Each structure stands twice: as structure tokens, then as C-alpha cells.
Amino acid sequence: MLALLGGALFVLSALIRYACDGYFPNNNVHADIPVARFAPYFFLAMLFTGVVQPVLEELIFRGRILPVARGVLGTLTSVVLVSALFSLLHYSNMYSSFIFSIVMCILALRQGIRACMVEHIAYNIVSILVDAF
Secondary structure (H helix, E strand, O other): OOOHHHHHHHHHHHHHHHHOOOOOOOOOOOOOOHHHHHHHHHHHHHHHHHHHHHHHHHHHHHHHHHHHHHHHHHHHHHHHHHHHHHHHHHOOOOOOOHHHHHHHHHHHHHHHHHHHHHHHHHHHHHHHHHHHH
């Protein structure tokens, strides 16, 4: 159920990005869009892509899959498996997502899932701000 909700929010955030005449591929995309039209989409993207989606991804990957895989496969193999699955979800930047996921798995094992959520939220919000401005 949680995975379906996360998938639905991922699709919703992708639709929001496409709805505003470009989806943040570079810094010049929003130069010609009036602020009145850009602002609602920007805040929705910040809410879903910046906060909701990272929390759900962390709950699914580091909160659920990692502990189960760790019990069956061991720590190293489970970190690689979870990171591979995470990077497949983020196929447009697969290699950097794989490294990011390894770091998040290590953080989850050392500090817990909440630290991962905070880090992932911060990463996504900074990414959105860099792309938008």
C-alpha cells in the first residue's frame, strides 16, 4: 500500500514538473514563465518532490527493504541491492543515485531512518532550488 502511494506521488510530481512548460532540466527553463503561473507549480513541486516523496522513498527503501534484505543477505549485499533498486527508480541519473543510496544506507545503519529522511529532503529541496533558479 505504501509503495503504491509512493508510486502515485512520484507520478504526480512528474506531472507537476511537466505542467509548467518544462521540467527543470536547466536553469533557463523558467525565464519566460510569468511568476504568477510558475509559483503554484513550484510550491507543489517543493511539497511533493521536496518533502513527501523523499520521506516515502526512505520508508520503503531504508525503512523496509534494507532491514529485510540485511537479515537475509547480510549488510554489504543488502546495501548494494537496495542501492541498485533505488537507482533504477531514478533512472535519469542512475549512477549518482546509486552512490547517494549507498550513503543513505550507511546513514540509516548508523543514525537511523529519520536522519536519512532529513538528508534526502535537504538534497531534494536544494536540487529543486538549483534547477529552478
